[in-house]
Amino acid sequence: MTNDNFRNDRRRLLRGALLGVAAAPLATLSMRGSNAMAQDMPKLAEDNPQAIALNYVHDAADKDDMRTEGAICGNCRLYLGERDAEWGGCTAFPGKAVNINGWCSAWVATSS
Ligand code: SF4
Known part of the structure; x- marks a missing residue:
């Protein structure tokens, strides 16, 4: 060189x-x-076809029969919102905001 x-x-x-x-x-x-x-972002409507397919609800208590106890959007690994905001993004529903106290069947526990 x-x-x-x-x-x-x-x-x-x-x-x-x-x-x-x-x-x-x-x-x-x-x-x-x-x-x-x-x-x-616009809020995800519960009657959105994709929301229905994944059993999404704004209030996780509405799906107590399906979800892991304590599972909510706020402790889901796919939740993109701030932990102190009521609504935030979600990897499963691009372009839509989900409620931090909501839930859907794609819930994945955070690894922390
Ligand atoms: S994937 Fe997680 S953050 Fe998104 S709607 Fe389902 S439970 Fe909520």
């Missing part, structure tokens, strides 16, 4: 590192933006 090649490689490496540092705050803003958008 010649000195010129070494300098060019070092410049490329430094440029990449600087771009990475500059992009980090933008990524954080983008994630915050997606959380804000989740709160503005």
Whole structure:
């Protein structure tokens, strides 16, 4: 490797590192933006065909006969909302907000 090649490689490496540092705050803003958008999403209707297919209800108590005791959207691994918000996104229902106290048969326990 010649000195010129070494300098060019070092410049490329430094440029990449600087771009990475500059992009980090933008990524954080983008994630915050997606959380804000989740709160503005339309609420999932219980009579939505996909909601019916997965037995979704806004109040988990309505499905006590089907669900694991204590299982609600708020402790589901697929829930995307803030833990202190009443409504939030869900991986199973893209573009719709589900109630934090709701439930559906796709519920998966959080691993924490
Ligand atoms: S997948 Fe989880 S968060 Fe989504 S509706 Fe079902 S129980 Fe709620």
